[in-house]
Amino acid sequence: MPDKYRSPPPTLPPEQAQAERFEKARSAQATAVLEDYAELISDLIATEGEARPTDIARRLGVSHATAIKSIARLKREGLATSKLYRGVFLTEAGENLARRSRARHRLVVDLLVAIGAPRAAAEADAEGIEHHVSDETLAAFARYLNRK
Amino acid sequence: MPDKYRSPPPTLPPEQAQAERFEKARSAQATAVLEDYAELISDLIATEGEARPTDIARRLGVSHATAIKSIARLKREGLATSKLYRGVFLTEAGENLARRSRARHRLVVDLLVAIGAPRAAAEADAEGIEHHVSDETLAAFARYLNRK
């Protein structure tokens, strides 16, 4: 009997399903900072030629100490490299993350604008929303924008 | 003429604008937990007649100790009340927060589904997205859904 006719559709107890949704949101949040930094570092390198902690801090609106600490985390996770008193660079993995994040970010902004949100609100909201959009939903966004 | 009397530049330096967007996203994140709890407590009281820490913890997929600590924060912030070994209740402010959160949550799910996202993905993503949707964007969602 093919799988598709087998009985056990993962009809999770609704309680557990809800718990899983919350867990997913929490784990998305945990990587949000990494995505923001990767995206920003990549942009800075592209437009300024280098990504320096002070610039990163100013763009994110945090103290330079906070930026440096987060950059340390990026390094721990294998997303970035840097030498003392030199700029920050992305590893291959970091570049990939940055690329995906940027693409998602743009799609989210475009979709919000297409729906009718004011540009400024769309850009502000996208900063928080982008980290929680799954690939499936993202694909739906892309299809919608193509249709228009 | 002192700076403070000068007409403010209509366009913020882009750097600063970006920093403000990130700050907004961070502050939204700070209230996300409160919103989730308020919404859930309100639902539990409506459907079960009471909101008990163990149930809250199970629904959120978190240990009961974590739930109790967060409930303590809700109380500190004037959103909930509880007596020792008794259930949790929302204050007027807590009810208001719950009501707004629930409305926003529903709108977000509905919009994602309307755009074409699979229901399950929409519900999962909404859990994270809802906390970052501004009133302006929310209004755009409502208009869009009405048009359809």
Added chain:
DNA sequence: TTCGAAATGTAGCCGAGGCTACAAATATCC
């Protein structure tokens, strides 16, 4: 070339939100 300003890095603090382990109160069942 030196010296002061700017950038970078380090140390240590805080609160939030996770966790486990243990203690205390309440509910349940015989």
Added chain:
DNA sequence: GGATATTTGTAGCCTCGGCTACATTTCGAA
């Protein structure tokens, strides 16, 4: 009513991402 199970609460630990204060390094300008 008393033993046991469940629920609730407390204590203490962790990481993360904020911060300020201070130390060090680099850079630019006199």
